[in-house]
Amino acid sequence: MTEDSTSNSATHIAVPSQVGPDQPLCQLREVLDRVGDKWSVLIMAILGNGPHRYSDLRRAIDGISQRMLTLTLRSLERDGLVTRTVTPTTPPRVDYGLTPVGQTLSKEVGSLINWSEQHREYISVARASYDSE
């Protein structure tokens, strides 16, 4: 790297990180806007274990409202990440699962879970230390 520092700010620090509409950072931003909300990733993680019924998801997540569960599922379905399968019996039954692409995202999420397991102790300590200063 070190593409020089021609800017007049004259620093020896790697400079640019320019952000244009097609820069990776902007793409990340898009992804975050999609799955960076409160529930999407959680649902992706659960569905990574296999398909679930609506009510199963509700119980599994514990804390989510019907409203947000439905909204989030719809959003994920819209983005082609989860599938929605209706079985018109009585009572009706709806199963949600991952699409192939959804599974790839689920893997990324798994990676993040892993990271959190490994570092949450560290973070906890860092916080305590910071707060006590």
Add this chain to the structure above:
Amino acid sequence: MTEDSTSNSATHIAVPSQVGPDQPLCQLREVLDRVGDKWSVLIMAILGNGPHRYSDLRRAIDGISQRMLTLTLRSLERDGLVTRTVTPTTPPRVDYGLTPVGQTLSKEVGSLINWSEQHREYISVARASYDSE
């Protein structure tokens, strides 16, 4: 059919995904509460390229307010993910960089960026398709 509620649902469907306080899902939730906000991951990504000054970050992100930049940086510093280095010159100068642990998270973020590059076209198409129905 009799609704056959012998088991908690679903014959051939992978079951439980129970969520307890120490379950991975809860840990993921913690991580998301930390870095799942609007700017944290973006900043981690930028700092992954090397340390940056406050004003560099401001210009790089383009859209962030001073308030949120400072708040987010403080939060990341508190969690031991970024370092803050003050050089008391005039005018003062402050550099931000990643801690070792911060770098590991930055790598995860990079992985996410990668995912988004590969799939945002797919998502875009999926959306258009969904919306046109």
Add this chain to the structure above:
DNA sequence: CCGGATCCAACAGGATACTG
């Protein structure tokens, strides 16, 4: 240049009630 403090708008999201 860095960033704290205050005010305020927007929106995410919970609670509840109702439908097919």
Add this chain to the structure above:
DNA sequence: CAGTATCCTGTTGGATCCGG
């Protein structure tokens, strides 16, 4: 069971002014 509709709140985060 699987949603939808309405209401209402807390929080997020932008704008702005000020101070070191």
